[in-house]
Amino acid sequence: MEEDSGPVVVIKFGGNAMVDAQLQQSFAEDVVELRRAGLRPVVVHGGGPQISAMLDRLGLESRFEAGLRVTTAETMEVVRMVLSGRVQRELVGHINSHGPYAVGMTGEDAHTMTAVRRPAWVDGAPVDIGQVGDVVEVNPGMVRALLTQGHIPVVSPVARGADGQVYNVNADLAASALAVALGARRLVVLTDVAGLYADWPASTEVIGRLTADALDGLLPGLASGMLPKMEGCLRAVRGGVGRADVLDGRVPHAVLRSVLGGDGAGTTVVPDEDHAVSPA
Template sequence: MVPGPGAVPADPVKPPSRAPGPRTADHRARTVIEALPWLETYQDRIVVIKFGGNAMVDDELKQAFARDVVSLRYAGLRPVVVHGGGPQISALLNRLDLEVRFAAGLRVTTPEIMDVVRMVLAGQVQREIVGLINAHGPFAVGLTGEDARTMTATRRPAWVDGEPVDIGLVGEITRVDPDTLRALLDRGRIPVVSPIARGEDGQIYNINADLAASALAVALGAEKLVMLTDVEGVYANWPHTTDVIGRMTATELEKLLPSLASGMVPKMEGCLRAVREGVRMAHVLDGRVPHSLLLEVFTDDTTGTTVVPDARDTEDDNR
């Protein structure tokens, strides 16, 4: 049809948008309807999210994560982000020609490496995440476990094949003071926490981000703990199959823990501690899947592995 006088023709490059067809509209409506009970369930509830793995070095995934966290905040939840930074730390150590070594699933941290860890986590990674979130509104505030003595730690022991090993300045959290985080949440902010803590002796410790997220979730009385990582979940019989365990109780996880790959141990140890100490559920999700966080919170299309307390392992629990 030829436009009449004064009409504005359609953009010759971008075709005019069309109303969604019945199936598309129905799908969108179902998605919104499906989210409604979860919006009610999680209103004003704290969700602690550990952001790590390869998702932290992929620009599109980082952008998607920031949008998802802000979406949670707008939906009435109170998100807290605890970030890792392993790939970035290893990259800088390689450039500085410093040894990258792990034992018992944890980075061996000499005083020299601790300086790099502190610089990368608090000076690079945290600032980038804060900036990405704040591109969508003035919400994110960065801090470390040192700030306001939010986390206090002591040197963490480690064993490999039953033998003690020295992993250096790797800390184990002994105390959490959540007051600063609660004050930020009450003001509508999104805390972004770097997993660094100070000991009673003044020593600075490198804290595994999974365990830091778990400790903060317990101290804050979080509804759930979400571990975003670069695996699909807990495999039932790795490496023989790639079948993911969708749901397990704390006791089931405790029995499985010794057989897990070393990199999964801190994640699942964190999940176990969280649900044993009051967090209603913990999830391990594939952070390589865009918007996996929103899918977990607001839909029934949950992937990954969910860990629940033994006493609440019923159909009345969430997914």
């Protein structure tokens, strides 16, 4: 298969997999294996634990509203430094230990992502959370060019607004927006749980598969940490992505097992034409 003709798979890398050295290595191996199998992986990474650790070191507050980090101008400087200067470089290094594949970039580069200020909603009311953005436009030209050249783009979720403001974008939602713009076949979101629980905290039964409409009905009752992940999945499949999978990033090679091995672990969100809904 030609390097520039395979289906695109967008993978959001985050959670414990980002801070565990062995999981970082297995993830890098998975991404390279996807490329060798003829797919075109694009990685969008988070960095919450590393950002929180750096804010603590600097004596700055870490605060969240509705699952999103409250981002002051001072916090934004730390976010950019940690995401682009540390987390991205480490991930690029892990992938490139297997060959000259990964190229790091941010949503600011070549105006790849344009964002507007996003409020958080708490008890039905908007709350100002500072320089947190929601992607409203994606120009995927630079990402496509890297893919055509056989590279693996590694994207930090920082975007600029039309107002010149720089925004911290939730990595799940950034990955979703990029997947839609690229016409990706699949969005894969790594998290720190087994999938979307059917009745948390009463049960740890995981919903194996559900439609966009079914997920839409569940969103208002989801815990804040899972909310942006499932919102990203919903936006992706409604935007034309073939399917979205939430996988347990604590499991080594979870991405490879799901994408190439057909492993049914985690939660899969499909367009409404597919009405199969079943527990795992």
